[in-house]
Amino acid sequence: MSFDLKHLPRSFADLVIADPLNAAVIQQYCTQPPSKPLLLAGPPGAGKTEAARVIAQSYFANNNIQHMHWEHNGATLGKSYNDVIMSEANYQMFGNPDKALIVINEIDTFDLRAVQPVFRDFMDSKRHLIRFVATTNHKSSIMGALLSRFRVIDLDPPSNLDWVDRTKAILEAEGLHPTLGDVVQMLQNFHGSARDLIDLIEETVMTTQAAV
Numbered sequence: 001m002s003f004d005l006k007h008l009p010r011s012f013a014d015l016v017i018a019d020p021l022n023a024a025v026i027q028q029y030c031t032q033p034p035s036k037p038l039l040l041a042g043p044p045g046a047g048k049t050e051a052a053r054v055i056a057q058s059y060f061a062n063n064n065i066q067h068m069h070w071e072h073n074g075a076t077l078g079k080s081y082n083d084v085i086m087s088e089a090n091y092q093m094f095g096n097p098d099k100a101l102i103v104i105n106e107i108d109t110f111d112l113r114a115v116q117p118v119f120r121d122f123m124d125s126k127r128h129l130i131r132f133v134a135t136t137n138h139k140s141s142i143m144g145a146l147l148s149r150f151r152v153i154d155l156d157p158p159s160n161l162d163w164v165d166r167t168k169a170i171l172e173a174e175g176l177h178p179t180l181g182d183v184v185q186m187l188q189n190f191h192g193s194a195r196d197l198i199d200l201i202e203e204t205v206m207t208t209q210a211a212v
């Protein structure tokens with residue numbers, strides 16, 4: 001398995017979320033999700049999709065829900081969202097007294113005129129059956145009435161030092177034993193996104209392994 005896939009966050013504790021208020025909301029969606037649909041907004045690499053996945057996986061695990069295709073992209077779903085989502089929702093609800101959960105990444109790519117208005121109605125009519133978690137890079141491309149159906153969280157990319165604990169945990173999982181000071185030093189000049197960080201950690205592991 002490739003390094004980045006191996007170290008994807010698996011539980012809330014693995015997520016790095018810069019703002020403690022946002023972290024508290026995401027933690028609540030991981031443990032006892034409110035019925036309000038959740039929209040994670042923010043720039044590329046802020047960790048929106050990973051947070052949405054952890055929320056979904058926690059929900060499935062906590063409620064013992066069987067699932068198949070619960071993660072979608074707005075651009076691929078397009079106008080056919082109804083059939084695709086309902087067949088998954090029915091699958092999840094078989095033998096499950098709680099609602100189904102569906103993740104839609106890049107929900108802003110739903111066509112503004114052709115899809116967003118009807119999807120808004122769809123959300124209302126399936127509210128008693130489906131929990132929605134969505135992500136977007138472009139909140140401004142979402143019609144106001146659709147946006148207002150979500151609890152919106154603006155995720156800022158974590159700063160370099162926010163990553164210290166998570167980086168240390170990944171290095172330790174790879175068999176290294178850095179001190180906190182080592183990790184702080186390693187991240188001192190890092191100012192990229194989560195995507196760049198995982199590459200930096202992989203390089204560090206490879207360099208260290210090559211040196212021993």
Ligand SMILES: Nc1ncnc2c1ncn2[C@@H]1O[C@H](COP(=O)(O)OP(=O)(O)OP(=O)(O)O)[C@@H](O)[C@H]1O
Nearest residue numbers: 009014015016043044045046047048049050194195
């Ligand atoms: N808490 C984390 N721990 C380790 N790696 C992480 C974490 N969060 C994100 N990543 C890494 O960063 C990558 C990017 O995160 P993610 O896909 O969630 O970003 P995004 O905000 O959805 O970006 P985009 O807007 O481009 O879809 C992940 O695939 C993963 O490799």
Ligand SMILES: [Mg+2]
Nearest residue numbers: 048049105135
């Ligand atoms: Mg994403």
